[in-house]
Amino acid sequence: xxxxxxxxxxxxxxxxxxxxxxxxxxxxxxxxxxxxxxxxxxxxxxxxxxxxxxxxxxxxxxxxxxxxxxxxxxxxxxxxxxxxxxxxxxxxxxxxxxxxxxxxxxxxx
Numbered sequence: 001x002x003x004x005x006x007x008x009x010x011x012x013x014x015x016x017x018x019x020x021x022x023x024x025x026x027x028x029x030x031x032x033x034x035x036x037x038x039x040x041x042x043x044x045x046x047x048x049x050x051x052x053x054x055x056x057x058x059x060x061x062x063x064x065x066x067x068x069x070x071x072x073x074x075x076x077x078x079x080x081x082x083x084x085x086x087x088x089x090x091x092x093x094x095x096x097x098x099x100x101x102x103x104x105x106x107x108x109x
Contacts, residue, residue: 004033006070007086014073015083016043021068025076029065037067044068079105 008014012028026040044066052059074083077100085101099106 004036006031006033006036006038008038008070008073008075013076013078014038014040015076016040016068016072017074017083018072019044019068028073031070032067035067036070038070038073039065039067040073041065075100075107077103077105079103 008028008031010028010031013025014028015025016022021043024043026042028038029041030039032038042065045063046066048062048064050056050059050062075086075098076082077084080100080103084103086098086107087101088096089099089106090096091106097106097108
């Protein structure tokens with residue numbers, strides 16, 4: 001089985017392009033390549049009813065980020081100030097880096 005490749009990484013600032021949170025921005029907290037999904041800070045908030053346990057004495061209702069499909073997010077370019085497609089190129093010293101396909105700005109991985 002082939003490994004699924006996701007176009008964004010943990011820590012990237014992204015903008016949501018589809019769904020109930022369309023237009024919102026956030027930082028990627030986790031990437032789940034097997035499911036082709038990502039968890040973005042403050043996006044797709046879900047309510048979870050937790051039973052009392054050793055680490056959560058009283059139980060209760062908690063709010064946390066849910067998964068969102070990777071195709072519904074785009075990298076947010078700080079120079080363009082919007083969601084952009086990214087590409088990969090090699091620098092003179094041989095290192096591989098990502099860049100904005102709109103303005104050409106390179107991102108530090």
